[in-house]
Amino acid sequence: MTAEPETTGAAAAFEPLRPKLTRVAYRMLGSVADAEDVVQEAFIRWMKADHPAVRQPEAFLRRTVTRLCLDQLKSARRQRETYVGPWLPEPLVEEDQVDDVGLPLMLALERLSPLERAAFLLHDVFGLQFEDIAAEIDRDPAACRQLAARAREHIRQARPRFKVEKQRGLEIAEAFFNASRSGDMKALGAMLSADVAAHADGGGKRPAATEPVVGFDAVMRQYAVVAAWLKDNRSKLIRLAFINGLPGFVTLEADGELQTTALDIEDGRITAIYVMRNPDKLRHLH
Template sequence: MSRDQRPTDFEPERGRLKRLAYRMLGSLSEAEDVVQDAWIRWARVDESIDVPAAYLTRIVTRLCLDRLKSARARRETYIGPWLPDPLLTPADPQEIIADDVTVTLMLAMERLSPLERAAFLLHDVFDVPLTDVAVTLDREPAAVRQLASRARKNVRSERVRYALDASEADRIARAFFTAARDGDTKALADLLAEDVEIHSDGGGKVLAFRNIVRGIDRVLKLFAGVRRKDLSPPTLLRTAIIDGLPGYISRNPDGSVGTTALQLHDGRIRAIYIVRNPDKLAHIAEAR
């Protein structure tokens, strides 16, 4: 393979590599940086590469493992709950199939070691053969099998695949937005599960809940209180699929945007993931 052939081999892999880096790191900007670094390294390779896709996957995974060390240190001092950057995913007009890697699963993967996370994503999500994962992680196949197995058991309860009609997802998102905006506790009570949680990520840069809010009673009081104090409620821009979950993009009174993703269980909202940190929303603001 000549150097002139490198862009031709790299570009078809760019999207997949970015998805892998994003799911390893939870940051779209860092994922883009990793892919760019991978391209630079790829362009400098002199020897012939028989399977470019496998080679590039190896580069990106190793770059992500290096970055995870500093990322975890930053999250230890993060102000308030940390959430991954919201990734808007296209939806089929007839049916929405939740991605294997939802916001909920990405948070569960935070419990894994970097190697467990890599083994799980590569083998279980991206369907990389176990022998190739072993080469990527520089481990014996048996050790990689154990890493993936431990990871799978740790996140099993959060890896729930479900199908949701697009119109129903839109209806639930709009109903929740309206009820939350109006502080309508009766309508909210009909939508929420008893063990509902709110995760709100402001990163210490904008107003957000500093702790996870748990339980329907606390959540209802919170929304009622916010409505009483807030004379300028947010505006719904559009509904969206955010990391495989139904949700919406809204504009706050100050002009900034935010995203809200809703995890459903047995027809009710079990978790609410709100991202308001402006550092995580630049791509949303530009796209709207």
């Protein structure tokens, strides 16, 4: 039995929009799996829609995805109140830098209300006009403008002041891997800024610091312990890459699990280290 022409046409119209919709959902939720689930739910609703009455399919679908994300963010906020240790977004591993929403900015977005986050992302990142955003989140354009302005004020410090050159960033990432795994503390110390901070997300599933480690001396002590442990528990470099827009790498650890490390770099020094160890957030990389 063949599919109805209208159903076939609706599915064909959706598929080119799926990557863009997934990008919106991921920036909203910080989870690859949740973003894919939201987009799939939007697809189901799209297939049931009155297609001749939908004049702008992309706007209809983006509105559906945004509202589903807003609903999900309400429960996600409650879940993160009981999360074990620092929460980091699921890592996106890419060959090239993606500038729109890097990892520090995604963490800053976590401090916003769901509506502030939606208004900021839709306007500042995806380029929608406030009149269009108003339809997406059921607020008037003036309110959307205020939401985006408040969000911008809150996250001003998280926007990158300048971007490290691609090859230089990957060179620093490789040098960091070599120094941290070999225990070359002199080389490691030369790469770190005075106010460096290390964040590790184990989610209670794998060993990780339950609070960010802040300051040069504290981070050096932590990595001295890590290096000693790694002598008998080898870590294998899988690839250098950009993790949520930051230079970093993917490793296979001694317990057989993957791990990602992302480095925020300013003036040639590492200012923040983000390590993802939670296996639930790394499944999509296998």
